[in-house]
Amino acid sequence: MVRLQLPIVAEEQAIMEAIYYNSVVIICGETGSGKTTQVPQFLYEAGYGSKESPGVRAGVIGVTEPRRVAAVSMSKRVAQEMALPTSVVSYQIRYEGNVTEKTAIKFMTDGVLLREVEQDFLLSKYSVIIIDEAHERSVFTDIMIGLLSRIVPLREKKEMPLKLVIMSATLKIDEFTENKLLFPTAPVVINVESRQYSVTVHFNRRTPNDYVNESFRKVCKIHRTLPAGGILVFVTGQREVEHLCRKLRRQFPSKFGQTSATAISRKMKHKKRHVKRSIVKVNLDDYSTEPTIPLRPDSLDDGEIADVECSSESEESDNGLLEGDGDLPLHVLPLYSLLPSDKQAKVFKVPPTGYRLCVIATNVAETSITIPHVKYVVDSGMVKQKVYDNVTGISTFRVTWTSKASANQRAGRAGRTDAGHCYRLFSSSVFQHHFPEFARAEISGRPVDDLILQMKSMGITVVENFPFPTPPKDEAIKAAEQLLVNLGALKEEKTSSGSVQRIVTSLGLVMAKFPVSPRCAKMLTLGHQNGCLPYIIALVAALSVKELFMDSNLPTSTSADMSEEQHQERQYSLRKRWAGQGGAELLGDLMVLLRAVGACEYSGNSEKFCSENGIRYKAMSEVRRLRLQLTNAVNGVVESSFLCVNPKMVPPSLEQARILRQIVLAGCSDHVARRIPVDTVNERGIKKAQIGYECLLTDDVVFIHPTTVLFRLKPDFVVFQELFETSKLYMRNLCAVEPDWLSVLSPHLCSYSKPLEQPPPDYDTQTGTVKCYMTSTFGKRCWCLSAQRLDFPEGLDKFKWFARFLLEGKVLPKLSKFVPLLLSKPSTMIKTWSKLHKRTETLLVALVQRNVNCYKQLKLELESNEEYLLTEYLVWVPKDTHSEVRHMWPPM
Template structure:
C-alpha cells in the first residue's frame, strides 16, 4: 500500500454525512469513531477512483543571515548546556566532604575585610556565583542565609550582562525558557565542588576562557643551571668590592625575562668584567652558544679578556679575544671579547650570528660607527632568532645616562621599551677646580699645573689629557727634564717626606731673601704693554662685580701680588729637581701594546706616576692609583665634509659628558681632584654629548657592507642615530663611480647626476669588493690589479695604505736620546732615505715609498731594530704584515685560480708593473685627482704669486691645495696631474700620499667622471686583433672642473654605429682571415656599411639586423653564437658574394679556420 496520511477534509465531510469511514484511492482513513464500535461500514469501490487534486507546493521561507545565525547560536547554546551538565555530573563524583569544603576561603573573602560584629558564629553561608561560562566575572559576596532569602530568578536577572540579556531574548523568541546562571547553596556538596573550580581556576589565569580547562605547559620554564668556578680567594675578595656584585640577582632576573636589557653604570662599577661572569655562571655559555662582548678599542678587548680569565681562574682557551689581525679563540671558547668591527664582519658571513647566545655591546655611549650599526642590525636579528626558536639576548652597557637613543621604539619594535638597570659606580668624591682664565696655550698651562701638583700636593697618580701624539711627547719630555727619574736611585718614602720639609724651609728663607728683588722686578714690568681685555666670558662677568669706588691703591697692590706669585711659580718651574722624581708614561692609540700596558703597573718606589694621555684613557681603560686629573678640555676630532667628502682633523672642546668622564678618573681609588684648565663659563658652553661618529665620517664602507647583506634601503635601517641623507647619497655616488653599485635598470648616469639615483643595487663586482677587509677604494684597486696581473704588489700596497702613520713623524719622541738638533739631523737623513726608496719609479711617488718600505722590512724579518733605523713604526709594520696575510687569503677565496702567496722577498716592480700600479691607484682614487695650476702671469701681485706657487686645483674643493712637505714629490714641478690618498688641513690644505697619473687614462679608469664626445672620424676606428673589438678615438673633459684631455683611443661605445663598423671589418676579412679571400669578390664594398647612405642598400640592413639581434659586435660573441647556431650569419653573407662562390662559402662555414 501507499503511504498513509491523514486526510482531514475527508474526515470532516464523512462525519457531517453519516459518521462512517471512507476509503479513497486505497488509503484507509479513520474518522472520529468510538474505539468500541466494531460495526463500521466499509465501502470498497470496484475501480480505483481518479480524483484530480491540485497539488499546492509549500514554499519554504528562506532564512536571513541574521536569523540563521540566531538559530545556530540557540542550538549551540543548548549543546553547551548539555555538555556543561555532563561535566558537572562527572565532577560531582569526585567531590569533597562538607567538612573539608568549610575549611576553604573564598577569593572574595581574601580581598574583603570582615568584622567580627558582622558575622555570627555558627551561621550558615551561601555563595552565589556565575555559571562556569562566565567565571571571569566578579563573584557575589558571601551573605548570611538567615538575614535574607534569595530569589534565584531575581538574582539571575541582576547578574546578567549585556551579552546575557541578548541571549535571553533569543531564547524567549525560540520558546526555550532556560536559565543561564546556576545558584548553589553552601550546604550543597555538588554546588560547592562547582564553586571550588569556578573560583580557583580564574585566580591562576584571569584571562583564561571556559575552553582552557586543560593544563597548559609553560614553554618558558627551564631548569636552572649553575656553572661553578674555583676562583682565587684574592680575586674573589676584589670582586666583592665592585658595586655591580650587589645587583647580580636583579641583573640576571631582568636578563632572563627580557630579550634586551640596558645597563647604565659609570666606568669602575665592574659591569664590563662581571656581567659576562654572571651569564657564564647562569649557563648561557653551557650549551646554547658563546657569550660575546664587543669593545670599541682593541686594547680594551685584550685587557678585559685577560682580566676576566684571571678572575674566573680559566685559561685563554675558554676566555678569548679576537681583534683585527689577532686573536686566540679556540673551539672551547665560552666568552669572547671582540672589537665591534670584527663582529660586524662576522654578521656579514652569518647574518643571524647563530653561534652566540648573548651579545654584550660595551661602551655604547662612545657611539662608534660599528657599534651603531651593530645595535641596529641586532634589533632585526633578535626578532628573526625568536621566530626560529633560538632567542638571542642583547645587553647594551653604557657609562652615561644618555640612553634615549637605545630605548627608541623605532629601534626595538617591542610593546614596551627595554628595561634599564642603573648601577652605582664605586666612585669617591672628586673636587673639580676651574681656572679663572682660559689660557690658549693649554699645553704650557698643563705643564705648570703638573709641576704645582707634584711639588705641593700629597702622593697620588696624575693623569693629564691632551689632544694628540705630538702634545703627549712634548709634555712628557718637558716634565722629565724638570723631574728626572734615574732607575736604581734610592728614593724611599721617609727620605722623601724629610726632603719635602727641608725644601719648604729653604723655600721660605729664599722668599724672604729675594722678596725685595722680586718686587723690584715687578716694578720694572710695564703694565701698559698688557691687554686689559678679558680672556673669556667669566672674566668679563667678574669685572662687573668689581667695586668701582674701591681704593685704586688696593687694586694696584692686588695686581702686584698676583705678578709676584706668577714670578715665584715661574722660578720654581724652571729649576729642575731630581729629589722628587716623576715617573712619566705616554699613552695614545698608536703606542705599542707593551708600552700601553705599562700604565697598569705600579710606579717605582719613591716616584709619583704621571700619565700623559689622549682621550683613549677617558672611558676604555681604568688606570689604577690616579688621584689627580688635569683636563685641558681639548680633543682632536676628525671632521667630514658631507658635500665635498674631505676629512680634516681639528682641535675642539670636548663635551660636558666627556669632561665628566675625565673628572671621574680621579675618584676610582679614593677622593680625588680634577683641575680643569678652562673656566666654568666655557664649560657651560660645551655640548652636552659628543656627536656620534657616524655623523662625522664617510660611510661608503658601511653602505657597501649593508648592500651586500641585501639591505638596499640604507636610509630605512634602524640606526640609533641615523646619518644624514647627504652622507648616504655621497657614499652611494662614490660606490656607483667605483662600479660597486648601479642604478635600477643599469642605465648609464653622468657623475653630476649620481646623487639623484634612488636606492641603487649592488653589482657582482660590489659583492666581491665587500669580501675584502679594506675600504671600497682599495678593494677596487685589488680588482683592477687582477686585470693588470700585479696582485702581489697591489696587496702589499693596499695593506700599507690601510694602516695609518707607517713612518715616524718628525715629532721627537719623549724617550728619544739627544737634543733637538740631533733629532732634526736624524729626521733629515730619514727623509733622504725615503727619497732614495723611489729609485727609477719616481712617477709612482709616495706609493713606491710605501711599497719599498714594506718589502725592505719583510726581507729583514720585520725586526724592531731595522724598523727603528729606517724610521718605521714597528707596530704599524706588524699590522701591515697581518693585513697582507688576510688580504691574500681573501683574494685566494675570491679568485682560487690566482694561488697568491705572501712572498717576504718580493722583488721591486719593473717599469711595466710600475705603470700598472699607477693605473690601479687612479682606478681606486679617481675622485682624488688634482691638477697643477699654471704659473701666474708676469706682473702679478707678489701675494698672488706666493699663493699660486706650487698650488693645485682638485675636483672636490674650490680652495687651492698643496703637496705636503713630507712627500717625496714636494719639489717636483713637472707633473700636471696627481692623485692623492688623503687631505689634511693645517695652515693650508695639504695632499698626502701622491702618485703621478696621465690624463689619457681617465676614460678607461674613471669613465664615470668623464664627458666624452662622439667617436671621431679622424683617426678612423680600427679593429684590434688582440681583443677582437672595435676601437675609436674620442675627446672629452674630466671632473667638475671640466679638465680637457687629448683624443684618446678606447672601445667603440655601444651603439648602432659599433655594429656597422664591426660588420665592415667582418666583411673585409679582418675578423676572420678565412673570409679575406672573398673580399675582392664582394658585390658591394664593405665600407658601404659605415656610409651615411648605407640604408639605401638592402644588403646593409640585412647584415645589421642579424648582428644586432644577437648582440654580436665582437669576435668572441660571434664565435660563441656559432657554437650553438653553426649557420648563423651565413645567409646574410651569401648576399654579398656571387652565386658561383656560394658552395665554397657553405662548405667553409663557420669561417673559423681557413681551408684554402
C-alpha cells in the first residue's frame, strides 16, 4: 500500500499518476479540498472521458453520490467550471436525468449504478468509476464497492481496464486497505491534508442540556457581533429546524417595506467598520440575546474552563428578550430532506441585499453540497438516527452524538468559499470521550431483505462470501433469508455436500425487478386479481414514500399552540375523512393513502391542493413518479397487461377493498397483530381504555396510534407495515384482516391439526384436489384459529382419499356409471384394514408410484399413457363389464 501525503501544488500530478498506474485508488483528505469537482476534470482532460489518449481507453466517467440533490448540484457545478454543456456533464437520478449520447462525465446516485450493473455486469461503457462521499456508507455504496472489487480485475483480464477511485474526506481506511476479501492487493491511498480555506474550531466550556435553545443564543450572538458571513446551524430533525427558524424570524423580523435595502446595506457596512475597532472578550456561557459590543470571531471561543456552568435558558425565558433590538436583518432558511426541492434550492441563492444568510439544517447539509457565503457553522453535535432491531424489525428514532468524522465534515462547511469558524455546542472532553470515531455503516443497522433479494437475483448465492467493506450481521442475513423464503422469493435446496442453500425462485426474480421492498414486490405480483393492480401500484408507491402527510394542515403558528391531544384529534379527523365508511374503512390507513393519491391526481397534483389537505407536495410528486415507474415495470414483466396511470382513478369497490386487504396480508403475514382479549387485559397490566395488541415480532404490547383511522374501531386482527417506538410501541399503516384468512394466505406460519373427521374430507371439482377441514394455530404465540376448508395435507392418506373419490366417479365422471357395480365399497380405501384387500393395495401403489393425488397429475399421466390405472380399475368391477371399460378408457 502506498500512502502519499501531499502539498496542494503536487496533488493533481500525484492523483493522475496514481490512477494511471493503479486500478484502485483511494483519495482521502480534509473537507474542502474540492476533489469531488477537480478529479473528474483531471480525468476528462487526461482523455478518460470523451477524448482519446495514448494508452487510455475512452469511456464515460461515472461519479456516484449518496444523495440526489448532490448528484444534481455537482453536475451543474462541474459543467459550469469546465465551461461544458449539460449534454457532456450530465446527471441521472431515480426519476430524472439529462444524460445524452455525448455524455462524458455522469453524476448519479449509487442505486442508479447498481441497476446498470444488473443490465451490464462489466459496466462496459465506463472507463472510470468514482465513488464519492464513501464515508456515508449507504447500503448501495457498500454493495457497489464489493461488486466493483470483482468487476475491475475481470475488466483487466478482458483488456478493457476500468479504474476505480474511492473518495472521502473522513473514510475509515482500514476497512478497505486491510480487507483481503475486498481487495487482495491493498489499493493506493492518497492523503490530501489541506483545505481550500482554514476553519477555526471553538468548543463550549460545558455541554448544555438544551442544544436547540443554545443554538438560538449562539446565532443571535454571532449575528449581532461578528463580521458579515453566512451562518449554518446543524440540528437533528424537521421539527427542530422549523422551531428554530420561527424563533430567529421573530427575533430578527424582515424590514423590507419599512427600511430600504440601501439603508440596510449602509448599516451593515457601518457595522463591519465598527467590528474592526471593537475587540473585547466576553463569556458566551453567560450572554443574553440583547445587542452588545461587536466582537472578533475568536472572541466567541468559550475556552475550556470546566468549573464554569453553561447557561441553558428555556424558550419561555428567551421570549422575554425577543422584544429587544430587531433592526439587524437575518435571512433565515430551513434545509431538510422532506423540504420541497424549490425551497431547498433557496439556500444556494444570494440573500437579499443587506441581509445575512442563516440556514438551519439537518445532516443533509453535512456533505456533498456547498452553500455559498457560509462563514460560521454552529454545530449541536447531535444527529437523529433510525435504529432497527435486526431480528424484530422494530424501528426507533434516537437522538445521539454524531461521529467525530461527521463533526469534522460539519466544520468544513465553514471553509468552502472563505476562511471560517465552527462553534461546537459541546465541550472538547465530550467530543474526545463520547463521540465515536466514525458513523456506523448503514448496512449494519437496518434490515437487509431487499439487499439479499437483489444479490440472489444477480447470481450471488452465498451472501456471506460477498466482499462487503462492512458485512451485515449474521442474524440480519438469516432473518432476511427467512422472510424471503416465507414470501416465496427463495427456496431451500440441498447441495452435494449436504448443506442447505437458499436460491432465488422464479417469483423472486420477478420481485427483484420492482424497485421496492420485497413485501411490496410480493403485493405487486398478486395484484392482478379482480382489477386491483392499479390500486396496488398506487398503494405500493405511497407506502414506499415516507411521511406522505404533514403533521397538520393548520398554519404553523396555530399548530404550535395546539396541545398533543388536540393535534392527534386533528390528525384523526383528517384521516377519517379520507378513509370512507363501511367496508372501505376496514382498509384503514391504506384506504387513506389510496384516496389521497387518487384525489391529488384528480386535482392535477397541484401544490395548493396538497397544502389545503395536509399532504406533502414533494412526497406526493415522488409517489407520482414512482407510480409511473412501477406501471412501466409491471408492463415489462407482464407484456399483456397494457397498464397506464389513470389520473382519474376512482376509489376501489367494497369487493376490491376486501381483496386488497388479502393481498396486503399475503405480503406482510408476519406483521399481524391480535387484540388482547378483554379478560386478560388486567393480567397484562394494560388499562381498558388503552386496549393493546400482541404481535409476532416482539413480546411487548403494541398499540394503534391515536391518529390512525382504526384507533376507535379496534378490530380483532390487523396487519401493519411498520413498528416504531416513541413513548410506546405503535403500529403504522394498518388495515383490518379476518382471522379466517390467516390459514389460507399464511400457511407457513400456521401449525395445523390432523384432518377433522367431521365434516369429512371432500373432492373440489373446481380445483381437482382433495379438501378437508383442519383447525390451526398461528405464529409463535399459537393463536387458535377456527376450522378451515384447506387442501388435504401431503401424505399417504391423501392418496387414499383421492382413490376413494376416483372410485366414486367424482374425479372422472364417466366412471360414475360403474359405482353400483363395484365389488367393494370405495370407502374401503380409507379403512385401517384396507391392506387386507389386494385390489385396494394395488390401486394405492399405482397412485403413489406416479405421485397422482389430484386431477391435474392424473390427466398428465393418462395423456402420456392411455392405459394408466386400467388394470388396477378392472379388478374393482365385474368381468362382464371389462370390455366396456376397456373400450371407453381413458375416461377423460
